[in-house]
Amino acid sequence: MMELMRGSWTVKRLDDLNGKVDQGFERIDADLRALRVETRTEFTALRTEMESGFGQVDQRFERLDERLDERLDDRFDA
DSSP states (O other): OOHHHHOOOOOOHHHHHHHHHHHHHHHHHHHHHHHHOOOHHHHHHHHHHHHHHHHHHHHHHHHHHHHHHHHHHHHHOO
């Protein structure tokens, strides 16, 4: 039985198997590249959104700081 299995693996069959393995890795490589692009795009969008949100929070803190400074100045003046 073992000799029969060995005899059935011809060079052509090995070449076919090798080609299928190469195609499989090419597909996986393409999928990984697409995932990297998608991930990079999503992280860029998220970073932009976060920076915008942080900018708005910074503005609110600046306005709050100005109001506190005005109140403190009014109290010291009184």
